[in-house]
Each structure stands twice: as C-alpha cells, then as structure tokens.
Amino acid sequence: ELERLPLTPNGKIDRKALPAPEGGAGGGREYVAPRTELEAKLAAIWQDVLVREKAVGVTDNFFDLGGHSLRATTLVSKMHKELGVEFPLRDVFRYSTVEEMAAAMERLEIGSFTAIPAAESSEYYPLSSAQKRLYILNQLEGAELSYNIPGAMLLEGELDRQRFEEAFRGLVARHETLRTGFEMVKGEAVQRIYEEAAFQVEYVQINEEQAEETVRQFVRPFDLAKPPLLRVGLAEMAPDRHILMFDTHHIVSDGVSIDVLIEELVRLYSGEQLEPLRIQYKDYAVWQQSDEQKAQLAKQEAYWLDMFRGELPVLE
Template structure:
C-alpha cells in the first residue's frame, strides 16, 4: 500500500480539482506552470478554458519569448470541422473566465497539432507565432508624436513587449492603482505634465489620455538633486518611524524581511557571494548605518562593510533542524552596524540548497526586494549595470528640504480636511483585553475566493470604472462596520511611495501608509458606497507624498497604550510584482516556512491574485483574537463579497454577517448587527 509507513507516494505532477458531483477534473501538468510579469500562471487552466469554447477541438498553451526577450503566452488550437473561429471571439470567451494576465498574447490556428512517437503533443515542434500580439481591441497605431510617447511609457509601466493600440484600455491590459501611480510619475518626468491620478481613470486609453494631456499646462519635472557629501545625513520620514519602532520592547525583529529560496542544481557559492558584494557596492543604502547625533537619529554611509555568507548543513528530511537554522539566521539587526543585510546557505545535498536572505526594512521595501533579485541575477550572470544617478540619501535630503516641504503643503491641507472634527475609532470585538504593553505576536489564516466570484468582482470594478482594490476595500470596510457597529472608519493601506520616477532603480525604504477614511452607513447601496470609496481612494493616492508620521503629529493624535495611531485595521492588495531570480544551471522555488509571524497591526487583510482567482488572508494579533474569531471573520468577508457580486444595489444594512463568537470583548458596550 502506498499509505504504509516508510513508503513513498508517487508524485505524478498532474493537476486536478474535485468537482461538485464528485468527479475529478484534470487541468494539466504542474510542470506547465509559468511566471509572467510577476503572475504565476497554470497554462493547463488556460487550455482547459479554451477547450470549453464552442468550435475548439484541441488546444495547447506555451510560454514563448518574443523578439525583445519578453515572455508571452501563445495559444495553439485546432477547430472542429467547419468551425470558423475569430481570434477576438476566442480572446473574448477567455476573458469571461480568466483575468487579463492569463489571456494569451498570440493565437495560432493549426490544422492539427504535432505529436511525438508516443502520441503526445510535441510542444517543441509547435511553430513560433508570427506578427504582433493583440489585446482584443482593433489595433490602431499611434497617430502622432504624443501618442507614440505615451505608448512607449505604457509599455514600460505594464512590462509589455507587444504594440499597444490607441484604443487599448490601461486597466484591461494589466493596469491597476499602483501602476497608475507609476504611469503618472513617468508622464510627469518624460512629458513635463502633471497628470492627476484620477485622470488616468477618466482617460484610460492612449487616444483619450493624449487628448487630455494636450490641454494641460506644461511643468518641469522635479529631478531629485544629488546631496552634498557630508559625514551623515537625515533620515527620511519612513525611516524615522521605523527607527523608533525598532527600539520598542519586542519589536527588534518586527521589520526584518526574510526570504528563503530552494536551489536545485549546480550552485556556485563563490559567484553568489561576489554578486552580493557587487550589489552592496552599487547601493549606498546597503552600506548605511544609523546612530544618534546631537539627540537626533541620522544615517551614515560607509565606503566599505564586512560581508560574508553564513554556511550551514542539514538533513533535507529533518524539518525541525532546518527550522532551527532559519530561526537562528533571522535575528535582530544592530542598526549601527551595516550591512543591514545578511545571506546564508543551508546545504541539504551537493546539488540541493536553501538560500537564506534577510534585510531590515530601514534599507529596503517590497519594490527594493524586486530590484535586489533582478540585479543579483544580473551580477551572478556576469553582467554589468550602469551607475545610479542618485542614491537613497539624496532622496532623504530632498524629502526633508524646505523647498519640498513647501511643495507638499497642498497635500497636507487635503489630509487635515479629511480628518477634521472628532477622529473615529473602530473597536472590533476581541477575545482578550487589550494590554497597555503592545505585543507583536501574530498568526495568519488564509482563504481562497472562487474563480467565478473573483471574475464577477473584476467585472464589477470594470463596470464602475474603479479597480479591484476599491471593490475589495469597500467590502472590507462594510465588514468592519458590521463588527464594530460604527459607520465612520479609518483603514490603513501601504503605498510604494515612489511617485517620482527618479526613484525606480533605488534600493531603500520608501513605503508610506495612507489612512483612508470611509463612511459605510447602512442606508447606502453598495454601488453608491463604492463610488464614495473610489473618490476617497483616489484622493488619498493623489496626496500620498504627505508622510503619515507628519499627519499624526499635525492632528495631535492621542497615543493610546498598545494601539497604532488613527487605525488598527489594514488592507493590502499585493500588487508588487514578484520576481524570480533566474540563475544559470539551477532551478529555484520559494521555500515556505510558516513560523516567522509577527503582527504589526491588530488586523491586516491581505489579498493577491492566484492563478486567475483571488486569494488572501488575515494577519492578526494573537494577544487580541483567537483563531475561531478570525475564521468567522473570514467566512463573513467571503459572504460580503458574494452578496455584493450578486446584487451590487443591495443596501449596506441588508448585507448579512454572522455575529462574533460569544464572549468576545469590545470597547463598546453593545453591538448591533444589521442583517
């Protein structure tokens, strides 16, 4: 029996799913997974959907590299006898079931698919596609210089190698809120026009955007200047917050950013160390230490730092031993002793290793990690990179300069107006009393959203000319309102903070936190409330350069023991594209370890796209909530999503949720739930 002790099960590599009638639906091969522009894609899922299209007899989907070396999906299909299949019809049928990033760029009709002697499809014999990729919209080339420049900017922001037509919609071909912000920054830098974020939504085709820009006043892009060389430099606003947090009891590991990668194949450790040394030399932030000078925190850049890879050995079957090594590797950094980066290797077998990597948030963020992976891969391959024009210290000096502070004065006015009057607090029911001493002990609970519901939520966003972020945030605030009994809520959300295009290649901590205030009163329909959330989100994103720390100070927020100022709940739609390091001669995959969890906030909902559907989870403070409470919260969030997808005109008071578990504690005496 394969279930007998000591015997192994055979891993077939087939991917399938249980159907409601008990049958097993074969989707494809696990080894047919690919990653394009940060999205992990199961090509078998696309094939499965293609085969459901009327008139398609056979289908296979491959990942091809185009003339520019960019990966793209290519679908090969054979039609039923007499069937006439238009590419636009195929693309439209897939768009009903799959997200935009899973729609093939190329479609190739064939009389029959080539087979191997064993009767299987010979993927290597499939021809390279001809012509340009398409988006489903009739391709019309840029007709003037402005449209041509915009098309080039769009291609760079969206990571597309294919030609973009003037009537392609930014949000239909991979755009979202984060990319819209990046787009606005690039337009400002390259066209000298300050394009408001909401205008990206209003004018979401190249033709419409070019027409709008042509009417706008030209303004010189503000290049970040190089700072004069000095002994030490000021901290950025984000660094100031982290520096204080790092010194608090129990928070010395709160802002570590560990990554674990399993490496299979011939791995050159000398090249690994040389590549990391080049990375440290290239980026001053990786040679930066922090100290107190005249009662003020400052950063000092060192010309050289000591760096060496930590070497370990372990039995690949001994998970406890591996976990112990990882736990000893992920330890507090001394902020005064750079580099705030460490790397290690666990050798499991001669050609099987786990690469350990850890950085402190003071010198890195999510976008920075992607830069690290890209540049590390280049250095490992022996490539050279052009020098950086500016470094992180230049940004910190520029951000703290009087001239820049004056320029963001209008943003300050927006935030002060948003929070005028009494500040709201959302007191969620809790399983334990809140302690005056903040604890960062946390756990997380993940969930999946069905593919059909995910598709409907995307449709809802498109119908209302909003984004998935706005729909999911609106649903989250409805849930929080149900649980807290309050109709004036603030939810935090992180943003990349790189609105100036000069910052794109720089490693450092740029993240800002936006405090988004919404009022989900029960008499509103979800559609009308979504319009409000859209406006408040756009307003927040357009004014995202104003530091959260400054807002807290200007509002004179009363600091409550054990609580974060302004909000306790966070929403994070993870749009930062994952990067896979590509190293010659080895295969890489993320090594999962679930025992390194800490909770920066009471409750954080994170969402991400996963093979065409949405997935997510709640990070929560285990000193406040039991897992059972979070399970109920998860079920209710999915219930809210289902109800708004089925009937967006539903009044918020009629959206149903379960009550929290009996005995849950809250700062309010009673909680009324509107069912």
C-alpha cells in the first residue's frame, strides 16, 4: 500500500515510478504456453508491444501486464501489419487475453495492409487533422502553455555533457518533426521542414532547494514557426546528480513520442547506431490528406451525420 501514487506532470499515474510488485505479476496466474500458430504469433506481438522479457501466456491479461490505451492502439496497428487483420480497438478491451483475442480474430475477415508511402519532396506539406486542430487552438488567447508537454527526471551518476548534447542533436537530425515549423501559406496552415535547426541544451547550476522552481520556470511558450519545438535543460545539483528537463509542443509530439525520444536518447548516448527511418510524420500527414483517405473519412462522416440526424437529446 502506498501513501500516495506518483504522478506525471500532466496528472496521470507515473507507472515507471511505482515500486516493483511483490510476487508474480498478472495476479499470480500460471504461465500457459500458446497452443496454436495464431496464439503464438499474438503472444510474440504482445511481448514486443509490452516491452517484456518474459514470455506472454495465453491466459495473461493485456492490462495486468502494463497495457493501456496507447499500447492497445500500437497493438492493433501491429496486428494489422503482421497478421493482416483489422482488429477493432474496442475489442482489445473486450478480449484482453491472447486466447480470447485469437478466438475473436478467427471470426474476422483478413484485410490487406497498405504501407504509408514516402511523400514527394516539397517546399512545405499539409498538416494532419490533429496538427490543424492544435494549430488553431494555439492561436486562442490564454493557450500559450496549454499544449506544452513538459517532463523532468533525475539523472544520477557520471554524465558526459558533450555526449549528452550530441545525442540530442542526433535526435533533431533524425526526426524531421523536430526540425518542423508551422506557418500560414495562402490562407492555409502548413508545415515546413528545415534542413537544420539550431539546438542547444540549457545548462544551469542549482542547489536542491531551487530544483522545483527551476523545473517550473523551464516551461514557457513556443513560437510554432521556429523549430525545434523541443527545449532541453540540464540542472546540475552535484557533479553526479542532475535534473534533465524537457519541454515539447503537442503539435510535434505526444505520450508515445516522449517514450521514443527517451529510449533513442539513451541509445545514442551509449554510442549506438540507429536504423534510418523509412517514413516521417509529414509522410503520414500527406497520406492522411490524400483523396483516397478523404473518401474513407467522407464515409465515416456520413455515418455520424446519420446517427445524429433529427432532434438531439440535451445532456443533463
């Protein structure tokens, strides 16, 4: 029993800061090995999505093993890609063990997986629907910090500042979204990708008492036209004790992006060579705004207009 649950900066439970559970995870269930080829494939996909070293049993519950809505979305995408099945996201919550999911999947039709193509080179690119929404919301009065995604973590041990900064520069070079600015062209919001974006880690020396105020003051508004929309600070409290502070705008990142950012930062700092990315976020935005996808969205729009036609009930 904990006196209080550790929270992330945006008020959610910080699962990574929770102590390791006592005894076996997953409610003490015994491991039951996959019995069919489909169960074996599903168990392998689950293991990858949940980032688990231990094998997944067919009676294990996805959410007991650390699954949540973002990981469920990743799971659905991987199943579509690797198994050719369009498994509804809501069904991950209904059939949350491998054996239940395999049984439900056998009732679905197999659909072809289409990879998003790389977009042709252009001076600027359209925004995705989510980016359009965030661009407009960012213009509203009082919205200056509403869509910042800040974070802070304690780094203990020896730190090579030069290698640390080079690792972040490697991330900016690797991800176009960290070199993207947002502006209006001919009355339309667009994203422009720059070959380079000036990036520097902000260094400061503080004592323990100044830590909270330093982290609070680190979060400030971004100018969406000027990349990188990522800010990184390092507060040194002792030679082997630092606070890593980062702040990014929601128009170029989300919760999953931050996990990717931290994982790749550690790998680059360790001297690893990362595989080049096949596509970038702008390729997704171009694909999403294509005529084919717009036709798909038009069908969905027609469905909802039909669902809500006529007199609408007023919420209590």
